[in-house]
Amino acid sequence: MSNRIITVSREFGSGGRTIGRMAALKLGIPCYDQELIDKVAAESGLVREFVAEHSEDIRGGWFGYAGARDFYGRSINDTLYAAQTKVIRELAEKESCVIIGRCSDYILREDDNVLMVFIHASMEKRAERIVRQYGERDGDPYQRLKDKDRKRRAYYQLYTDRKWGAMENYQLALDSGSLGLEKCAEIIASLY
Template identity: 50%
Template structure:
């Protein structure tokens, strides 16, 4: 089946977000990143910053049985009473699941992060990718983009990726960055962001192609 939807998972500092945006621009299809957070915040009533921050932390106790219960009640999603025993983080996951599935249903698009590769894993029209690069490349890139911080670039990379890894494991049961979870893994430090975007765009079937 043709691939219409691109999901982009990425190491912090690898340029995955920029690559995903470039693909969307080349193919003239929607690009979803912070839009996912915005819609989750809108549906739950939580502040967008709160949604973004909680989306990177994995709770210590799982309540996934409640999640599947809620997923079976789509009419309840988005209502405060849908929490029904869920932790805040798990409730946000339920809504995130619904938002991403709905975005994919609307047609060709690029979705960055948010466990979108797992949420859409049963769709045949998706191309799941992971963008990575050497620590040196990523450290230099975040210094250039974000400047110095209280922590060293290496510690910032480790902290951010550690949260993503734990969050992904908690909600999916899979190992973040493991090649078997994706159709394609690209080293942006070696290939360059522009080349990565070109390669990914060439693998998608977008409107008019």
């Protein structure tokens, strides 16, 4: 593979998605995030809304329709993960790009020319950010962060058998709350 890929894994509310976009813009390469949803929906045959909601989150697996199994015994979550893996692999083969989350670090772990980045921030900074970005909602922002962290961690561990956010899986880990989004994007672009 001669393309160069950057994967950006991130804690909810850390601004990792924005940092990924900023780095992609600096480098003049595409950034795949929400754009993955349509591709994965097309690949899997699953409805877009389900893909959007469960592409990093196994909650649906434990009850309701997502608990159903197909002919091969796969849950809908497994089907989603398989489609996501295929789409991410195809993108990495097609062009240089930034890919946000969705276990892309794990899916591309064997490839050369992949820069794996993790973005994190303190609970305080993340809580501030989600209230600013997504507005006040019912419930404590700290509780929302904890719920989201828990779901992403569970999803990641289920499909990768690795610990989510373990330093050794990333060439670069940045505290966006302390360094700022722009500086994080600069460092990532400088390593490309």
